[in-house]
Amino acid sequence: MNNELQIDALLPVDMAAKAETLGVKKANLDWVNMTALSVLAGAFIALGAIFATTVSAGAFASSLSDGVSVSTAWPTGAPRLLSGLAFSLGLILVIVGGAELFTGNNLIVMAWANGKVSTKRLGSNWLVVYLGNFVGAVATALIMLISRQYEFSHGQIGLQALTIANAKSGLDFWQAIALGIMCNALVCLAVWLTYSARSTTDKIMAIVPPITAFVAAGFEHSVANMYFIPMGMLIKATAAPEFWASINRTPADFANLTLSNFLVRNLIPVTIGNIIGGAVMVGAVYWFIYLRARR
Numbered sequence: 001m002n003n004e005l006q007i008d009a010l011l012p013v014d015m016a017a018k019a020e021t022l023g024v025k026k027a028n029l030d031w032v033n034m035t036a037l038s039v040l041a042g043a044f045i046a047l048g049a050i051f052a053t054t055v056s057a058g059a060f061a062s063s064l065s066d067g068v069s070v071s072t073a074w075p076t077g078a079p080r081l082l083s084g085l086a087f088s089l090g091l092i093l094v095i096v097g098g099a100e101l102f103t104g105n106n107l108i109v110m111a112w113a114n115g116k117v118s119t120k121r122l123g124s125n126w127l128v129v130y131l132g133n134f135v136g137a138v139a140t141a142l143i144m145l146i147s148r149q150y151e152f153s154h155g156q157i158g159l160q161a162l163t164i165a166n167a168k169s170g171l172d173f174w175q176a177i178a179l180g181i182m183c184n185a186l187v188c189l190a191v192w193l194t195y196s197a198r199s200t201t202d203k204i205m206a207i208v209p210p211i212t213a214f215v216a217a218g219f220e221h222s223v224a225n226m227y228f229i230p231m232g233m234l235i236k237a238t239a240a241p242e243f244w245a246s247i248n249r250t251p252a253d254f255a256n257l258t259l260s261n262f263l264v265r266n267l268i269p270v271t272i273g274n275i276i277g278g279a280v281m282v283g284a285v286y287w288f289i290y291l292r293a294r295r
Contacts, residue, residue: 009197011196012196013290015192016286026108027112034129038130038132040097041094041129042134042223042226043137045090045091045094045101045137045221046090049231056086057160058160080215081212088211091207100133103187103222103274106279107188107283110287137224138227141234144231155246162254167256168266169229169256170265176270179219180220182217185277185278188282192282193207229267
């Protein structure tokens with residue numbers, strides 16, 4: 001028996017075998033654990049979204065000083081870069097802490113394509129995990145609403161949350177699909193890279209660049225939007241007049257924040273795009289290259 005310690009990263013062919021094994025394991029989780037882990041993942045991604053919103057607050061806002069509008073904008077790319085670095089927390093918690101994330105689970109398609117996971121198991125996993133992610137993300141938004149953290153920094157955190165949510169809710173349908181494709185290609189590449197890792201440090205270092213890239217580029221992540229947009233909608237519906245006065249805005253300034261826009265102009269098309277980007281552009285491609293011959 002060879003007991004030599006292995007510290008080199010796994011090569012792609014071994015990563016593909018690992019992806020297949022993990023896909024089988026994920027697809028065969030019992031429903032209770034699958035649901036609990038998916039709720040956790042929704043909350044973890046929401047924590048990354050909270051971090052990203054907080055560190056970028058004030059980056060594009062204008063404040064009133066003696067009645068004069070003062071720009072507090074940062075250089076164009078800096079807030080997005082900072083937001084991306086902060087948002088990486090979400091996937092780090094999912095991968096290292098252990099949770100079931102719909103977008104990452106698109107890679108189960110590698111095991112499905114090799115006949116190791118049935119279509120029913122694949123669809124059931126995606127549905128349960130998607131719904132669990134939604135519950136975890138929205139529950140986190142409700143807790144954040146109660147905390148009134150959005151009122152911090154003279155309301156600038158709330159203004160940033162509203163601005164992000166309003167922009168996401170105003171996307172064109174096909175634009176949202178394309179942005180979703182690019183997002184989950186990067187998310188699944190981040191997950192794919194973690195399959196090469198031998199340590200927790202390796203996993204974290206593999207996650208940060210792709211996740212930072214998708215946030216900085218303005219791509220769309222369905223589970224993140226399960227927090228971002230409901231958070232904006234909740235603030236719009238419940239914030240006190242003092243909050244609106246502090247940010248010099250009114251609810252009418254965020255007209256895109258409606259339930260129909262959330263679902264039709266963002267969540268549905270972004271989810272479609274995420275599946276194409278993750279399951280097809282990453283999972284199916286790596287299956288074709290490394291696992292097809294083993295079918």
